[in-house]
Amino acid sequence: MAQFNIAHLYPDLMNLYGDRGNLICLKKRLAWRGHECRIQSVGLGQAIDFDNMDMVFMGGGSDREQGLVYEDLITRAEAFFDAIEAGLPVLCICGAYQLLGESYIAADGQKLQGLGFFDFITRGSEPRLIGNILLETQLNGRNTTVVGFENHGGRTYLDDPRLEAFGRVVKGYGNNGQDGSEGLKYHNLIGTYLHGPLLPKNPVVADFYISAMAERRGLTATITPLYDSIENFAHQQVKYKILTS
Amino acid sequence: MLRTILAIIAAKIIIKLSRRFGNQGTVMAGRVARRLDPGILRKLAGRVEKQIIIITGTNGKTTTSNMIAQILNADGHKIVHNRAGANMLNGITTAFIGATNLTGSRSWDYALLETDEANVAPLLKEVDAGVLLVTNFFRDQLDRYGELDYTIGLIKEGVKGRRLRLWLNADDPLMSSFPQDTGLPCSYYGFDETPYDTLENHNSREGRYCMLCGEEIEYLRFHFAQLGVFRCPKCGNQNPEPDFVATDLQLDQGIAMKVNEIPIKSPYQGFYNAYNLLAAVALTRGLGVRDAVIQEALARFQPQAGRMERFSVGEREATLILVKNPTGFNQSLQALLQDGRSKNLFLALNDNAADGRDISWIWDADLEVLAEPGAGITILVCSGLRSGDMAVRAKYAGVDSGVIEIESDLEAGIKKTLGGTGQVGYILSTYTALFQCRKILLGMQSEPSVKAEPRRAYQKS
Numbered sequence: 001m002a003q004f005n006i007a008h009l010y011p012d013l014m015n016l017y018g019d020r021g022n023l024i025c026l027k028k029r030l031a032w033r034g035h036e037c038r039i040q041s042v043g044l045g046q047a048i049d050f051d052n053m054d055m056v057f058m059g060g061g062s063d064r065e066q067g068l069v070y071e072d073l074i075t076r077a078e079a080f081f082d083a084i085e086a087g088l089p090v091l092c093i094c095g096a097y098q099l100l101g102e103s104y105i106a107a108d109g110q111k112l113q114g115l116g117f118f119d120f121i122t123r124g125s126e127p128r129l130i131g132n133i134l135l136e137t138q139l140n141g142r143n144t145t146v147v148g149f150e151n152h153g154g155r156t157y158l159d160d161p162r163l164e165a166f167g168r169v170v171k172g173y174g175n176n177g178q179d180g181s182e183g184l185k186y187h188n189l190i191g192t193y194l195h196g197p198l199l200p201k202n203p204v205v206a207d208f209y210i211s212a213m214a215e216r217r218g219l220t221a222t223i224t225p226l227y228d229s230i231e232n233f234a235h236q237q238v239k240y241k242i243l244t245s
Numbered sequence: 246m247l248r249t250i251l252a253i254i255a256a257k258i259i260i261k262l263s264r265r266f267g268n269q270g271t272v273m274a275g276r277v278a279r280r281l282d283p284g285i286l287r288k289l290a291g292r293v294e295k296q297i298i299i300i301t302g303t304n305g306k307t308t309t310s311n312m313i314a315q316i317l318n319a320d321g322h323k324i325v326h327n328r329a330g331a332n333m334l335n336g337i338t339t340a341f342i343g344a345t346n347l348t349g350s351r352s353w354d355y356a357l358l359e360t361d362e363a364n365v366a367p368l369l370k371e372v373d374a375g376v377l378l379v380t381n382f383f384r385d386q387l388d389r390y391g392e393l394d395y396t397i398g399l400i401k402e403g404v405k406g407r408r409l410r411l412w413l414n415a416d417d418p419l420m421s422s423f424p425q426d427t428g429l430p431c432s433y434y435g436f437d438e439t440p441y442d443t444l445e446n447h448n449s450r451e452g453r454y455c456m457l458c459g460e461e462i463e464y465l466r467f468h469f470a471q472l473g474v475f476r477c478p479k480c481g482n483q484n485p486e487p488d489f490v491a492t493d494l495q496l497d498q499g500i501a502m503k504v505n506e507i508p509i510k511s512p513y514q515g516f517y518n519a520y521n522l523l524a525a526v527a528l529t530r531g532l533g534v535r536d537a538v539i540q541e542a543l544a545r546f547q548p549q550a551g552r553m554e555r556f557s558v559g560e561r562e563a564t565l566i567l568v569k570n571p572t573g574f575n576q577s578l579q580a581l582l583q584d585g586r587s588k589n590l591f592l593a594l595n596d597n598a599a600d601g602r603d604i605s606w607i608w609d610a611d612l613e614v615l616a617e618p619g620a621g622i623t624i625l626v627c628s629g630l631r632s633g634d635m636a637v638r639a640k641y642a643g644v645d646s647g648v649i650e651i652e653s654d655l656e657a658g659i660k661k662t663l664g665g666t667g668q669v670g671y672i673l674s675t676y677t678a679l680f681q682c683r684k685i686l687l688g689m690q691s692e693p694s695v696k697a698e699p700r701r702a703y704q705k706s
Binding site for chain 1: 393394453454459602603604605606607608609630631632633634636637638640641642643646649651653
């Protein structure tokens with residue numbers, strides 16, 4: 001039995017649409033395998049040691065809140081990016097995902113700086129891209145589908161050749177509604193527009209994070225399969241709904 | 246003129262037919278009428294002689310407007326009032342047509358229009374309202390409008406330049422920017438200290454940041470959610486002085502309180518309903534209704550469909566509750582847990598437009614309380630179009646997987662629930678499954694060997 005530490009960045013500011021469901025999910029799935037999980041909230045100006053973290057999670061926020069977060073996070077950007085390069089598991093949703101890029105250009109032309117970890121930009125535009133979404137992706141060498149809900153005004157364009165998308169859109173909008181890509185994946189970082197409870201009904205994605213965390217600790221033997229019939233039912237129910245709508 | 250009459254006749258026929266088939270959705274009638282005569286709402290609303298009152302906000306719209314309707318009726322006024330769920334332009338048009346005569350010449354004293362936040366601006370383009378009452382702002386159905394800030398902005402834009410009085414909740418910091426941004430006259434209602442206040446709030450709280458300057462707000466106390474006594478340390482923004490203040494709140498049996506020293510009693514329950522009462526008292530006092538009329542009307546007023554409505558099925562009692570957002574869900578769960586008996590619980594989650602297409606909000610509700618020792622959940626049946634998501638939420642809240650059942654069909658689900666070993670049934674449902682659940686419960690109630698009359702919640706039998 002081990003203790004895993006997950007940092008929840010700016011829970012007060014970046015917590016739209018039930019994002020906390022992802023942390024509840026990780027904590028439970030670790031507990032069911034006999035591990036403890038400590039979730040450390042990190043607010044504006046509070047210290048964080050990325051080297052001692054097993055994972056980092058950041059959710060979406062409104063525009064104003066995103067601005068505050070940028071000001072704070074830019075001061076720790078270097079340490080954060082080094083950790084990502086070293087394979088730190090990170091999940092960034094919606095606004096947090098947009099922050100990873102160069103900038104966000106609002107519909108009125110106003111430019112908000114991003115952390116610049118990757119060479120991509122997001123353009124705000126109407127209408128908002130809203131609805132259930134179905135992706136196909138590969139995780140831990142396995143093909144899998146991912147279901148979720150997206151609601152974003154921003155269109156993200158991945159121009160960096162190092163970047164691969166998190167998944168291909170089967171139905172829905174994804175990064176920009178045009179090129180069929182959704183989110184981004186880089187080492188153990190996933191950025192995505194699938195907000196809210198992404199992990200609970202996509203247990204494969206949840207376990208991708210858990211195996212990544214365990215592997216970094218040299219605990220690979222501990223990823224026992226769980227009995228996911230309820231999770232899989234929910235996954236299939238949404239998938240069916242999306243495919244038949 | 247002929248066009249108007251045609252539109253009215255067509256819509257009245259649709260209303261009749263849809264009632265015959267037991268359909269609650271009368272939105273279609275308004276849609277057809279508006280197509281036949283796009284000016285119909287403006288014309289009919291022009292027949293309102295005293296005032297058009299609009300009620301908006303996240304929670305409590307229906308209850309508050311029903312309370313106001315009850316008071317205005319008791320005061321002898323003729324009113325037109327749209328019903329819950331029919332609160333966009335088509336539904337409101339249906340309400341006027343249902344209340345008018347064939348030539349559209351009937352007049353009313355007041356129109357009481359409950360409407361969605363995003364519908365305030367379009368509605369004000371067609372009706373000259375004198376009053377807009379806002380109940381509160383919580384996170385609700387975000388997928389329809391994006392973020393809460395945006396929703397608030399929509400209302401402010403909608404009222405700007407109109408001749409309106411705003412009635413605002415003095416305890417909601419999210420309303421702070423209304424006077425400055427709209428330039429309109431504002432009246433306020435709010436609570437004094439109550440024995441139910443807390444100094445800290447762990448629930449999903451909105452509006453942590455000042456609407457005027459962006460600084461984090463300091464709270465002296467919370468009434469519930471983000472409603473409380475607040476102050477911005479940077480710009481000094483704080484609760485406005487309420488025109489109507491509620492004191493001496495007691496929630497033990499029903500609700501008792503004083504509003505500007507007038508004692509008010511109601512068979513409703515819960516702090517959120519105390520806010521609805523306060524808003525109704527404030528607004529109707531503002532219209533000049535006498536205290537005695539208000540007191541009597543509210544004391545007699547019973548909760549209605551899905552607002553804790555009670556049924557008896559066989560030997561057991563079942564309570565139907567509407568849930569539509571995290572705050573309401575939490576309140577319902579709290580009410581349920583105050584019941585010490587063992588419970589068969591049913592949770593129906595739909596994702597139609599009126600429920601909100603995005604079901605993520607169930608993760609902002611604290612279902613964890615269902616797993617607490619003493620919660621007494623014997624069976625938890627998850628149902629509706631998104632039964633799977635509900636079941637996953639319950640599982641991750643810590644409810645024993647062995648207690649969770651998935652039965653997407655509402656009728657089969659309710660039967661399974663009420664066949665459980667618990668002493669009492671609780672049927673929680675999102676909006677578009679509510680009427681069906683109610684029909685199923687009524688049907689089960691009138692089956693042989695069971696009492697025929699529905700027992701309404703809190704009615705003394």
